[in-house]
Amino acid sequence: MLRDLSPQSFLMGLLTAFVGFSSSFAVVLQGIKATGATDAEAASGLMALSIAMGLCGIVLSVWKRMPISIAWSTPGAAFLASVGTLDGGFAVAVGAFLVSSLLIVAAGLFRPLNRVVQAIPAPLANAMLAGVLITLCLAPVKAVAFNPWLGLPIVIAFFVGGAVNRLLAVPTALIAFVLVLVFGINIEPDALAHVGDSLMPSPIFVLPAFTWAALISIALPLFIITMASQNIPGITVLRVNGYEPPPGPLFTATGIFSLLSAPFGGHAVNLAAITAAMCAGEDAHPDPKRRYWSAVICGIGYVILGLLAGAVTAAVALAPKILIEAVAGLALVAAFSGSAMAAFKDAESREAAAITFIVTASGISFGGISGAFWGLLAGGAVMGLAAVARRMKGRPKAK
Template identity: 70%
Template sequence: MLKDLSAQSLFMGLLTAFVGFASSFAVVLQGLKGVGATDLEAASGLMALSLSMGVCGVVLSLVTRLPVSIAWSTPGAALLATAGVPEGGFPVAIGAFLVCGVLIVVAGLFRPLGRAVATIPAPLANAMLSGVILGLCFAPFKAIAFDPRLGLPILAAWAVVAAFKRLYAVPAALAAFALVIAFGVELPDGAMASWAASLAPPVELVMPAFTLPSLISIALPLFIVTMASQNIPGIAVLKVNHYNPMPGPLFAVTGLFSLFSAPFGGHAVNLAAITAAMCAGEDAHPDPKKRYWAAVVCSLGYVVFGLLAGAVTAFVSLAPPILIQAVAGLALIAAFSGSAVAAFKEVETREAAAVTFLITASGVSFGGISGAFWGLVAGGLMMALTALVRHRRDGQKR
């Protein structure tokens, strides 16, 4: 197997690890804090996710000899950022993460459930995702209103680099964020000493608690967006690059690693889509049979980043929260535009998608259950009603 390792795969793997971590870790931190995590618990969750997806990626890539890239659920983290702190705090969110992991395992082992998730209408799934993301996408512009000296450099770095190479736009915004903290934010006395002390890996075990509202408003929507927006597209990316894995076992393994990371604050790991395209493409190696090493190297990079999660989180906490929200929002702009276009593409389902999008984006909740779930339900009812009326009209014409 070592004979298959090449300099090309090594470089692409390292690049993929950097892009995968840097482009969305801000979303993860914001999501975990959105459901009540402290800085230490968020750092522990970031570390647990990084280690889980690193080890999972190594195992799956070496066993299957396929470039199987693993990532944390970025759409899931965006969902958490807008879900609000559940009654009972972060332990209740941990319970929901565990249930989500179980559902992913069952979806992989029990084919009918996996097929049921796959049959959720794509316009509604995309509408829910775009509604979840919308709030964070406002953050870059709110950061400019908060302080143009701090927010504008982050947005400008993203825009300029995106005009040339979209892949590096968010890392560029992250670099601008680091410079803004270093030179534009007045740090409290002892801040750097405190940051240096955070280099030790953070570990915070949280005992889970379970409530019905959190299972419906967090676990179920998290499961749906993870499957519909990450796992299923991840399989599609591999197939586009002429790989034919068995989806079920891959889903089940990611669910198991989600269960491992949940007690330490991790929400979910899953098959990657964007970074999967980097590892599975020709840039990773001319020979498709040797590209799996790019995914292995990428996964090892995630392990290293995970061990530094405490330092990353401590550095981020030195800045006003709106700035890290701005970076997270920039990381989600591409996902928002893609999901919004897909949601409203078909004329027949446009009204149903709009209902799902608006209810989800409004952030309203009923009975302690978040708008993401109710948006999906309302959109489904609207779609069913529209189909029924259309069917009756067609019958009358005959």
């Protein structure tokens, strides 16, 4: 293995870890806190996820000798931010994380369940994801309205960085956030001392609780979003780059590591898509057989960054909440535009996708069950009625 390690793979692995962590940790923190977690529990969840995805990536890459990059479920975290706190608080959310993880394990072990997920119409899955993401995507606008002197530098930095290199957009916005935090906000010395004291986060075990509302509102949509928007595209990215990984064992592995992180506040880890392309492409190494080292180095980087999660969470807490939401929203703009375009691409399913998007984006829950579930159900009903109407029109009239 050591002969396969190259400076090119090493540097690409470090870059991938930095981009993967910095571009979406704000979304993850926002999602975990929205379900009722304290700052300490959110730091524990961020640490657990980062370590889990790092170790999972190392194990799978070494085992399969493929650049299998793992990430936390960013769309899943955005979904959690839209759901908010349910009755029972963070404990019922953790219970839902466990059930979602078990479903991912089952999807890897049992092909019929995997096929069920893949059978969900793509326009509806994308419309549900777009409806989930739009709430956070509005945060940059709200941040500018809240305080232009604080919000505008973050937004401008995002677009300037993105104009130079798409991968630099979110890290540049994050740097602007730090500068705004340092020079634009009055911070008490005691608060700064707390950041230093929080350098190493403490893992916090959360005793899970289970309710039907949480299982339907969080576990089922989180499972669908993680599989449809992360795991399945992650397999596609690897295949596009010339690898043929067995989907089942990879899904099962991500479910197991998600299961291990859940009691400490982690919602889900999964196959990466964007960062997977970085590790699996030619920039990682000209020889495809040696690119797996980039994913291994990336995994090591994630573990190290996870150990700094306490300081990251404490620093973020110093700023007004809307500013870190703005960074999270900017990080999701590309995902929102991609899912929205895919949802409304086909004229035949456009109306059903629109209903799914509207109901999901409304954020309204019925019977304690979140809008994402009802959006998927409503869109499916509209699509089903349209299919029946088309069949009726196609039948010859009775004489």
